[in-house]
Amino acid sequence: MRHLITALVLAAFPVIAMADPLPSWNDGATKAAIIAFVDQTTDPTLDSYVTPDDRIAVFDNDGTLWAEQPVYFQFLFAIDMAKQKAAADPAWAATPVLKAAAAGDIKGVLAGGEAALIEVVSATHSGMTVEDFTAQAGAWIRTAKHPKTGLVYSDMVYQPMLELLSYLRDNQYQTWIVSGGGVDFMRGFSQAVYGIPPQQVIGSLGKAEFQMVDGKPQVMKDAGIAFIDDKGGKPVGIARAIGKRPIFVGGNSDGDLAMLQWSTAGAGPRFGLIVHHTDATREFAYDRDSHIGKLDKALDEAATACWTVGDMAADWSRVFPVEPAR
Amino acid sequence: MRHLITALVLAAFPVIAMADPLPSWNDGATKAAIIAFVDQTTDPTLDSYVTPDDRIAVFDNDGTLWAEQPVYFQFLFAIDMAKQKAAADPAWAATPVLKAAAAGDIKGVLAGGEAALIEVVSATHSGMTVEDFTAQAGAWIRTAKHPKTGLVYSDMVYQPMLELLSYLRDNQYQTWIVSGGGVDFMRGFSQAVYGIPPQQVIGSLGKAEFQMVDGKPQVMKDAGIAFIDDKGGKPVGIARAIGKRPIFVGGNSDGDLAMLQWSTAGAGPRFGLIVHHTDATREFAYDRDSHIGKLDKALDEAATACWTVGDMAADWSRVFPVEPAR
Numbered sequence: 001m002r003h004l005i006t007a008l009v010l011a012a013f014p015v016i017a018m019a020d021p022l023p024s025w026n027d028g029a030t031k032a033a034i035i036a037f038v039d040q041t042t043d044p045t046l047d048s049y050v051t052p053d054d055r056i057a058v059f060d061n062d063g064t065l066w067a068e069q070p071v072y073f074q075f076l077f078a079i080d081m082a083k084q085k086a087a088a089d090p091a092w093a094a095t096p097v098l099k100a101a102a103a104g105d106i107k108g109v110l111a112g113g114e115a116a117l118i119e120v121v122s123a124t125h126s127g128m129t130v131e132d133f134t135a136q137a138g139a140w141i142r143t144a145k146h147p148k149t150g151l152v153y154s155d156m157v158y159q160p161m162l163e164l165l166s167y168l169r170d171n172q173y174q175t176w177i178v179s180g181g182g183v184d185f186m187r188g189f190s191q192a193v194y195g196i197p198p199q200q201v202i203g204s205l206g207k208a209e210f211q212m213v214d215g216k217p218q219v220m221k222d223a224g225i226a227f228i229d230d231k232g233g234k235p236v237g238i239a240r241a242i243g244k245r246p247i248f249v250g251g252n253s254d255g256d257l258a259m260l261q262w263s264t265a266g267a268g269p270r271f272g273l274i275v276h277h278t279d280a281t282r283e284f285a286y287d288r289d290s291h292i293g294k295l296d297k298a299l300d301e302a303a304t305a306c307w308t309v310g311d312m313a314a315d316w317s318r319v320f321p322v323e324p325a326r
Numbered sequence: 327m328r329h330l331i332t333a334l335v336l337a338a339f340p341v342i343a344m345a346d347p348l349p350s351w352n353d354g355a356t357k358a359a360i361i362a363f364v365d366q367t368t369d370p371t372l373d374s375y376v377t378p379d380d381r382i383a384v385f386d387n388d389g390t391l392w393a394e395q396p397v398y399f400q401f402l403f404a405i406d407m408a409k410q411k412a413a414a415d416p417a418w419a420a421t422p423v424l425k426a427a428a429a430g431d432i433k434g435v436l437a438g439g440e441a442a443l444i445e446v447v448s449a450t451h452s453g454m455t456v457e458d459f460t461a462q463a464g465a466w467i468r469t470a471k472h473p474k475t476g477l478v479y480s481d482m483v484y485q486p487m488l489e490l491l492s493y494l495r496d497n498q499y500q501t502w503i504v505s506g507g508g509v510d511f512m513r514g515f516s517q518a519v520y521g522i523p524p525q526q527v528i529g530s531l532g533k534a535e536f537q538m539v540d541g542k543p544q545v546m547k548d549a550g551i552a553f554i555d556d557k558g559g560k561p562v563g564i565a566r567a568i569g570k571r572p573i574f575v576g577g578n579s580d581g582d583l584a585m586l587q588w589s590t591a592g593a594g595p596r597f598g599l600i601v602h603h604t605d606a607t608r609e610f611a612y613d614r615d616s617h618i619g620k621l622d623k624a625l626d627e628a629a630t631a632c633w634t635v636g637d638m639a640a641d642w643s644r645v646f647p648v649e650p651a652r
Contacts, residue, residue, distance in 0.1 A: 029391055053523065130565045130569075134569070183566065184569070187569045197379065198501075198568065199382075199570075201569065201570045205566055208559065208562050208565060208566070210559075210561045210562055210584050210588065216591060217584065217588040218588070219561050231536075232535065232537075233542070235545050239456045239534060240509065241567060243460070243510070243524030245526065256452040258543065261543040262536065262545065276634035314397060
């Protein structure tokens with residue numbers, strides 16, 4: 001009976017977990033600020049308490065949750081799909097841009113600017129059901145390998161950010177992705193890699209149409225872009241999908257500036273986090289002059305807006321969940 | 327100590343609630359089918375078991391969760407807003423359609439067809455922040471009264487459907503709205519009235535833009551429509567926002583046909599529910615010939631598709647949470 005009472009007491013007063021919730025974050029101001037914010041928003045005795053309904057946390061994906069160099073991974077996926085399509089049907093590569101894509105000529109495509117990029121993405125991201133496309137993206141993420149690290153793309157995610165997502169969820173935060181990347185692409189891995197379900201992924205949208213295909217009702221992906229979830233599009237995308245301003249926002253580039261501004265301008269406690277790529281050894285170092293993930297205005301504004309700038313080299317004890325071969 | 331053990335046993339084996347989860351549904355085939363489906367999908371010992379992650383239930387709003395006669399309530403809201411705007415600034419009603427709206431001439435506006443309707447909605451649903459608009463919609467829903475029943479619009483909801491939403495949520499279903507109505511309009515009442523949070527509301531989208539207004543970052547509603555969430559738009563809207571096919575779908579009109587088809591064509595157990603408006607005494611009776619909420623093709627297809635048709639007169643012991651004065 002004594003054991004029973006002990007068990008009962010333990011059940012009523014569970015041992016408070018004292019384990020470090022963010023083991024891959026070095027002790028310092030960034031980690032302390034994150035933990036202080038979560039404590040302040042979850043302690044019901046404080047004025048800064050936020051009810052779980054309003055604990056919305058949003059994160060950019062490229063450069064914030066996973067790497068984005070030497071070029072956005074979704075573009076590398078599009079190149080691989082172009083190769084496959086041209087191999088199956090050489091007539092598919094009917095334009096110079098698609099020919100370059102099918103030849104794996106990344107620089108050639110990028111020389112054509114945004115129009116060429118959209119052409120390749122549209123041509124490789126259409127003509128199939130949403131479900132088939134997402135399955136294709138998921139298979140690629142799990143098997144294709146990054147040119148520099150040799151890691152599969154599902155391992156090119158940041159271990160400290162995985163821990164942050166879990167820590168927030170453990171504190172009844174709802175975690176969302178808000179990315180310039182395509183929604184149907186990211187849903188190929190968001191649940192398995194980040195623990196973020198498909199309905200909490202906001203991103204750019206390809207056109208799509210409901211059709212009967214061989215007597216079966218399908219949502220088919222069309223060529224063309226319906227919505228670009230970048231810069232000013234990010235707050236619009238959040239307003240569309242969530243309908244309230246997040247209280248925790250993470251980003252890494254000027255593409256996240258509007259989202260940081262809009263979210264942290266709301267009433268009550270707000271946290272803005274910028275992931276600063278400062279680690280050329282373990283990852284990549286870039287900011288103001290980068291073509292991918294340019295961080296300039298948002299870095300300037302961080303000081304006056306009181307956003308926390310995480311320094312990848314100083315704040316992270318490890319970068320990827322799996323150590324890349326060197 | 328005996329009491330302690332009893333308490334412990336009761337805590338471990340809670341008394342199974344035998345109360346009727348759907349008290350406003352009369353006993354009969356419809357209610358039995360709903361309960362059997364929920365039992366089949368939540369019993370982990372059965373092949374028909376569905377994990378909570380995939381328990382997605384979607385409902386049309388107009389005519390399914392609340393009434394839609396004599397005309398969609400959002401249009402009546404737009405007319406009231408037009409009156410207010412014209413009263414504040416007579417120059418606002420600069421076109422014949424807006425003049426008719428400001429005069430409360432509903433028939434006059436409707437005579438102009440869909441173009442006139444969109445003109446009134448665009449002109450009254452723009453030029454303010456998303457938050458201000460949603461607050462305005464919420465205030466109207468709670469205070470404006472329905473022309474036939476005299477009830478405030480927040481009481482023009484169907485008690486049996488409120489019970490169904492709660493019953494599904496009690497069984498770890500995530501409940502969503504998928505409506506032709508405007509997202510920012512419905513978010514004015516979805517949480518308070520249906521218990522559905524803003525991020526689970528899918529609907530038509532007005533254009534919106536991120537702007538600095540008096541130095542503050544805002545998402546401003548523009549005139550113009552970005553997305554119509556009706557007919558084939560409904561599966562597209564679900565694919566965009568949720569990224570998987572719902573397993574439970576409720577609708578009441580041909581506007582819900584594509585959503586019913588697409589959702590119930592998925593693998594595993596699926597439930598399609600059609601609310602059939604058969605009760606001219608307590609609500610309204612209409613189907614194949616109605617201008618609002620026309621139910622024709624979906625009613626024909628219900629038999630072959632094995633959707634359940636709920637007969638409002640026969641299946642519902644009460645309609646509204648509050649009894650209208652007669």
